[in-house]
Amino acid sequence: MSNDVVRVEELRKVYDLGEVQVEALCGVTLSIRRGEFVAVMGASGSGKSTFMNILGCLDRPTSGRYLLEAKDVSTMARDELASIRNTRIGFVFQGFNLLHRMSAVQNVELPMLYGDVPKTERRKRAVESLTAVGLGERQGHHPNQLSGGQQQRVAIARALVNRPAILLADEPTGNLDSRTSVEILELFQRLHRDGATIVMVTHEPDIAEYCSRQIHFRDGELVDDRLNPHVRDAAADLAAMPPAHRRA
Amino acid sequence: MRLAESLEIALEAVARHRLRSFLTALGIIIGVFSVITIVAVGAGAQHMMQESFKSFGTNVLWLLPGSHVLGGARISITMSNSLTPEDAEAIAKECPDVIYVSPAAFTGSPVVHGNQNWSTVVNGVGQTFPVVRSWYPAQGAFFTEAEVTMAAKVCVLGRTVATKLFGRDDPVGRTVRLKKVPFRVIGVMAAKGQTGWGQDQDDIVLAPYTTVMKKLSGQTHLAAVSCTAVSASRMKQASEQITALLRRRHRIQPGAEQDFSILSAKDVLAMVDKIYDTLILFLGSVASIALLVGGIGIMNIMLVSVTERIREIGIRLAVGARGRDILLQFLLEALLLSVSGGLLGLLAGVGIAQAIASTLNWPILIDPGSSAIAVLFAAGVGLAFGFLPAWRASRLDPIQALRSE
Numbered sequence: 001m002s003n004d005v006v007r008v009e010e011l012r013k014v015y016d017l018g019e020v021q022v023e024a025l026c027g028v029t030l031s032i033r034r035g036e037f038v039a040v041m042g043a044s045g046s047g048k049s050t051f052m053n054i055l056g057c058l059d060r061p062t063s064g065r066y067l068l069e070a071k072d073v074s075t076m077a078r079d080e081l082a083s084i085r086n087t088r089i090g091f092v093f094q095g096f097n098l099l100h101r102m103s104a105v106q107n108v109e110l111p112m113l114y115g116d117v118p119k120t121e122r123r124k125r126a127v128e129s130l131t132a133v134g135l136g137e138r139q140g141h142h143p144n145q146l147s148g149g150q151q152q153r154v155a156i157a158r159a160l161v162n163r164p165a166i167l168l169a170d171e172p173t174g175n176l177d178s179r180t181s182v183e184i185l186e187l188f189q190r191l192h193r194d195g196a197t198i199v200m201v202t203h204e205p206d207i208a209e210y211c212s213r214q215i216h217f218r219d220g221e222l223v224d225d226r227l228n229p230h231v232r233d234a235a236a237d238l239a240a241m242p243p244a245h246r247r248a
Numbered sequence: 249m250r251l252a253e254s255l256e257i258a259l260e261a262v263a264r265h266r267l268r269s270f271l272t273a274l275g276i277i278i279g280v281f282s283v284i285t286i287v288a289v290g291a292g293a294q295h296m297m298q299e300s301f302k303s304f305g306t307n308v309l310w311l312l313p314g315s316h317v318l319g320g321a322r323i324s325i326t327m328s329n330s331l332t333p334e335d336a337e338a339i340a341k342e343c344p345d346v347i348y349v350s351p352a353a354f355t356g357s358p359v360v361h362g363n364q365n366w367s368t369v370v371n372g373v374g375q376t377f378p379v380v381r382s383w384y385p386a387q388g389a390f391f392t393e394a395e396v397t398m399a400a401k402v403c404v405l406g407r408t409v410a411t412k413l414f415g416r417d418d419p420v421g422r423t424v425r426l427k428k429v430p431f432r433v434i435g436v437m438a439a440k441g442q443t444g445w446g447q448d449q450d451d452i453v454l455a456p457y458t459t460v461m462k463k464l465s466g467q468t469h470l471a472a473v474s475c476t477a478v479s480a481s482r483m484k485q486a487s488e489q490i491t492a493l494l495r496r497r498h499r500i501q502p503g504a505e506q507d508f509s510i511l512s513a514k515d516v517l518a519m520v521d522k523i524y525d526t527l528i529l530f531l532g533s534v535a536s537i538a539l540l541v542g543g544i545g546i547m548n549i550m551l552v553s554v555t556e557r558i559r560e561i562g563i564r565l566a567v568g569a570r571g572r573d574i575l576l577q578f579l580l581e582a583l584l585l586s587v588s589g590g591l592l593g594l595l596a597g598v599g600i601a602q603a604i605a606s607t608l609n610w611p612i613l614i615d616p617g618s619s620a621i622a623v624l625f626a627a628g629v630g631l632a633f634g635f636l637p638a639w640r641a642s643r644l645d646p647i648q649a650l651r652s653e
Contacts, residue, residue: 058566079572091566097559099560115568
């Protein structure tokens with residue numbers, strides 16, 4: 001078996017808008033190896049969101065193949081895709097997408113609820129996952145009692161709790177101030193060092209500099225794909241930044 | 249996902265909007281409440297009627313003038329003057345399976361004693377009345393055959409009438425006036441109390457039917473004749489003998505409709521049962537409509553609930569919820585609303601039925617079977633009407649659901 005976590009071949013996605021057909025992806029071929037930290041870049045409308053949705057098994061390609069861990073998921077049924085999302089994919093969104101009526105630890109437990117993990121095991125793994133993102137102390141807090149950065153850490157803990165093959169982050173720092181953004185990137189880099197495969201959509205070039213590989217989309221095509229020779233170290237940047245002001 | 253966890257989520261969603269959940273369930277509450285109350289009150293009344301007819305004796309036949317059609321729940325009564333005292337006498341003489349015959353004539357009249365005045369029904373009956381009804385005078389005596397034959401102006405008072413007119417005095421031997429005609433009080437019946445439906449059985453004056461007809465009402469026909477068969481097993485024969493005799497006496501051609509009818513306690517019970525069954529069925533259908541309306545209310549709120557929570561559904565789908573997990577979650581929510589509504593309705597129904605029983609002195613009968621059916625039906629309504637919203641929720645596209653605000 002190859003070391004590819006993701007392999008897409010001639011991936012096409014056409015949206016049928018009635019009178020017109022919009023080609024959001026026109027034949028993308030690409031591999032992502034285990035342990036890569038990839039930045040997906042491109043202007044809005046470039047097809048990067050469509051690409052991420054297909055990668056995340058939230059959407060299916062019109063044609064082409066998508067192999068996730070060598071398994072063809074492009075032809076799977078709805079429920080099979082749900083199970084793939086549950087166990088093999090971790091999502092982090094720009095808007096965090098936490099359930100506000102639940103505490104941090106309950107939010108992290110959510111994927112395991114749909115994976116039939118027993119209750120005690122669920123709680124144990126959720127606490128472990130929250131501890132791994134540095135929020136072990138705040139497991140009982142509700143999202144509205146947490147800062148944006150903390151909420152995003154809860155979301156990351158939730159994404160990781162089922163030990164997915166790949167972590168997909170869609171503009172994860174888009175709603176955060178610059179220091180908190182670097183904090184989140186420091187967390188991603190740490191996870192990456194520990195072996196996680198991460199694909200992150202961003203339109204900010206300086207955020208992409210923390211990734212080891214950068215790919216660019218334009219008009220539904222992959223136009224640039226290169227390794228980043230100078231990966232910035234978020235931990236070092238953080239140390240150089242003025243200390244965070246204590247917020248009220 | 250396991251059922252217990254889905255139930256927990258549904259419970260939390262219902263508890264979050266308490267007032268809304270209550271209002272949503274209100275239709276179901278009212279529906280179940282109506283079913284329970286209607287059935288309880290109706291069954292109570294039916295039971296009471298049965299009991300009171302049973303007390304009339306199982307071997308009594310009522311002979312009524314006119315034709316009574318006992319088909320289905322219909323009873324059509326044609327008033328007729330076909331029954332005469334002579335008919336009653338003939339039955340007593342010629343029907344071997346009839347032991348007692350008690351003709352009856354009624355008239356409403358004020359009963360006056362001194363300056364005391366009481367309006368009641370004067371029942372003209374035969375001397376066999378106490379035996380037929382197993383109801384005897386507590387003071388004095390009942391009138392005799394001779395008094396009936398000579399249409400003597402004597403009467404026996406019910407306990408209520410005696411108390412109203414004479415207080416604690418003994419009325420026996422005193423005189424009362426019925427329609428200005430003086431009657432001698434020869435007895436007071438034993439107190440019998442109220443019937444199941446609140447009628448005071450002691451508010452009565454008994455006099456010989458002959459006297460009532462000749463001196464009070466001026467009628468020449470009888471209102472009814474109650475005939476007692478020698479035994480419950482000879483009822484059929486007694487009925488056939490009376491029919492044959494009266495057809496002959498009234499010169500009714502074979503095949504022609506007869507101008508009298510014979511009812512037994514069993515017939516009347518069957519009729520009463522039919523009337524109540526129909527009534528309960530009718531009211532029950534009205535209550536079912538309330539349940540259906542309640543179901544529509546649930547569907548409405550569930551659609552709102554799904555729309556409000558599209559983003560939540562998107563998040564759940566994104567982390568791996570399958571369509572059926574979402575379906576189950578919302579279906580359970582609808583079920584929870586309808587079942588708790590059903591149980592609240594059950595509680596309210598039982599409570600109100602009890603209140604009716606104690607304040608209106610109305611016997612109620614809470615039927616566990618129909619109560620269970622009402623609650624189950626409510627649950628079914630919740631499932632049926634909760635399905636569409638739940639199904640819509642389960643078919644949502646995760647990407648669009650996540651994008652919604």
